Amino acid sequence: MTRPAHIAMFSIAAHGHVNPSLEVIRELVARGHRVTYAIPPVFADKVAGTGAEVKPWNSTLPSPDDDPKAWGSTLLDNVEPFLDDAIQALPQLIEAYQGDTPDLVLHDITSYPARVLGHRWGVPVVSLSPNLVAWEGYEKEVGEPMWEEPLRTERGRAYYARFHAWLEENGITEHPDPFVGRPARSLVLIPKALQPHADRVDESVHTFVGACQGDRSDEGAWQRPSGVERVVLVSLGSSFTKQPDFYRECVEAFGDLPGWHLVLQIGKHVDPAELGAVPANVEVRSWVPQLAILRQADLFLTHAGAGGSQEGLATATPMIAVPQAVDQFGNADMLQALGVARHVPAGEATAGALRAAALDLVGDPEVARRLRRIQADMAREGGTSRAADLIEAELPERR
Secondary structure (H helix, E strand, C coil): CCCCCEEEEECCCCHHHHHHHHHHHHHHHHCCCEEEEEECHHHHHHHHCCCCEEEECCCCCCCCCCCHHHHCCCHHHHHHHHHHHHHHHHHHHHHHCCCCCCCEEEEECCCHHHHHHHHHHCCCEEEEECCCCCCCCHHHHHHHHHHHCHHHCHHHHHHHHHHHHHHHHCCCCCCHHHHHHCCCCEEECCCHHHCCCHHHCCCCCEEECCCCCCCCHHHCCCCCCCCCCEEEEEECCCCCCCCHHHHHHHHHHHCCCCCEEEEEECCCCCCHHHHCCCCCCEEEECCCCHHHHHCCCCEEEECCCHHHHHHHHHCCCCEEECCCCCCHHHHHHHHHHCCCEEECCHHHCCHHHHHHHHHHHCCCHHHHHHHHHHHHHHHHHCHHHHHHHHHHHCCHHHC
16 A cells, blocks of 8 residues: 655646546545645646545646637747746646655646756656657757747747756756656557557656547536437537537438437537527537437547547547648548548538548447557556556665
């Protein structure tokens, strides 16, 4: 039995970064550890539901309900807010943990202050990654080409100079790139099947524990309508939902298919009236208990975020991937390469293309066989229990 410890978790206020960690936190609390969770107030209730003690701090990042356009469109638009937020958050977090130093730090990959605090406190630090991790060769193949143009600009050079200066102020001489992308210890909360170049990932650093989903009963239930032959769920996650044109294509694709039932999640930014006349077999919701539906669905039309992608795999549901941003394009390609999905670019996601992909996937015995194999592989990765075991193994008395 491991001695109860104080474990501190740090994340940002974003569903895709908080949700993957929640079941791990719940399990650590159940094992008797005191877990504090530093998070902006908008997520306080959700975090408190795990039994963790919330340490609130104020963030300058766009909120989960903001239009995704608030993040800008260029690489520097995307990365500068994280550095700005980290610099202003660090003093808040130092104060929040004054006289309450943890035994171990857990952090989402976006929480730069967590690594700084772990260094200051001299305690073990474990990264929880909700998406892909760097493989051997990543910097040459992806990082350097991506940064080549921004580093030619004064703005790009200023970003790195500011990052270097902040790290050095806190006693860290490491370059910002490995500081962000090369943790000393990492648990990867996605199945290995979704990791590009998985054979080149250093598994002495990164351990794939797969989906840590829990039963999600608190999200509510959903009942498959009696008599329907096929259920398709359309969900673009929590951020990229302002897509009324796309939703209209979905209604046209599935609204008059005999025996089909469409569950259409449209988010907070679209008025159902924008969809026009909706057939009786179309269920329009602003939010749905996604996992509960996927356990009963025949097809998942997803933006291919890391969370949705692995939920589709965990429930052995064929997918049509229509990526919107960041890692979703790579996930869509991975799902298609696994033979369990079709990648349909957003600009090509017409009613005809969506219907053709759906009819091609659903009922294909080979697709079903591949999904069952991946589902079994994921179950062996260990999920929540294994993640908690590995975190306990990093506690100082166990090292």
